[in-house]
Amino acid sequence: MSTSQDGKVTLYDLPTKKPEYGCWSPNVWKTRMVLNYKKIPYTTTFITHDEISPTLSALGIPANPPKPAGAPGPPVSPYTVPAIQLPDGTAVMDSAAIVVKLEELYPEPGLRLENNLHNEINKVLGQLMMPIMAVCYPLIQRNMLVPETVPGWTVKKEAGFGMSIEELERTKGGETAWSAAKPGFESLNRFLEEHKEDEGPFVCGSRVSYVDFVVASMAESFKRIDVGLYERFCENAPGLRVVHEACAEWLNEDT
Ligand SMILES: N[C@@H](CCC(=O)N[C@@H](CS)C(=O)NCC(=O)O)C(=O)O
CATH class of the missing domain: 3.40.30.10 (Glutaredoxin)
Incomplete structure (x- = not known):
């Protein structure tokens, strides 16, 4: 080794x-x-x-x-x-x-893993992201991937979806996806409210925990993939922007 x-x-x-x-x-x-x-x-x-x-x-x-x-x-x-x-x-x-x-x-500063909220939110985000994949994957293919990796990535994803990325976007993307995601956004909004211990900006209020990084990572990634995607997420879940902005100092180093 x-x-x-x-x-x-x-x-x-x-x-x-x-x-x-x-x-x-x-x-x-x-x-x-x-x-x-x-x-x-x-x-x-x-x-x-x-x-x-x-x-x-x-x-x-x-x-x-x-x-x-x-x-x-x-x-x-x-x-x-x-x-x-x-x-x-x-x-x-x-x-x-x-x-x-x-x-x-590296226990300090700690991330309060014992609250297990990062695992709980994964279920909420799993439900939310299922329909939104039809919006995200075409954007990732067009906006983000290094060109030489597009063919291999596309073959793999299309095998998973059982259809081409174009067909996925045409049949399940756009407003169809955003409508299908409504229950997921309702769950996310509830989640972002129900764990507050005080008025602070993080999921639990003024104390940061790893669940905030799960939320902020998704938001940061969407912003980089497509700013319109980020804004639409924040319109549907305003608490997402609050957590994301509160985590800004840990999003500075990206290389
Ligand atoms: N559960 C894993 C998921 C990781 C994952 O899906 N990573 C993607 C990038 S976001 C990946 O490496 N994909 C490579 C591939 O599918 O070939 C984690 O959180 O680490």
């Missing part, structure tokens, strides 16, 4: 063709926000979709188990970002596993 020469964590992230941005993936933002918040020294290695499997398997990371047959959503890839390599050479994949590891190794 190779160890880091400089004592820094390595974060594996996805590049984008938008020159003004580094990180844009919501899942990678979750990890990056933890690193930024805890002020853990790190460097980023950007790897394209095609490079994810060879790079992460070479670090000794076991592959993700396949998604159970019939489970909703797109297929799970064997290797995904974020992944990190710690200074001692240990590598960890998956934002949920990474935050547990980083909280254990």
Whole structure:
């Protein structure tokens, strides 16, 4: 196992063709926000979709188990970002596993994982994102992906959706998607209200916890993918903008 020469964590992230941005993936933002918040020294290695499997398997990371047959959503890839390599050479994949590891190794400042709200909100966001994928995926394909990765990404996603990205957008995107997402937004709005301990801007009020990073990562990612997408989300869930803006200081470092 190779160890880091400089004592820094390595974060594996996805590049984008938008020159003004580094990180844009919501899942990678979750990890990056933890690193930024805890002020853990790190460097980023950007790897394209095609490079994810060879790079992460070479670090000794076991592959993700396949998604159970019939489970909703797109297929799970064997290797995904974020992944990190710690200074001692240990590598960890998956934002949920990474935050547990980083909280254990770098406990202060803490992220209140014991409140479990990050797991609860994942159910809410899962419901919300199901219809919105028909809006997001075409935008990701057009606006974000590095051109040489578009064909491979498209084949994989189209196999998951059982139709072309164009057909997905035409039949399930636009207003159809936003109408279908209404119950999801209602759940999100309820969630963003019901855990407040005081008037503060975070999910729990004035004290930040990891659930805020899950919310802010999604918002930041949408903003980078398409500002109209971000604004529409914030119109439907005004509390999203409040959490996102309250987390701004941990969204500064994106490369
Ligand atoms: N549960 C995982 C999901 C990670 C995930 O889906 N990452 C995407 C980027 S946002 C990815 O690596 N996709 C690569 C692929 O599908 O080939 C996490 O949060 O770490």
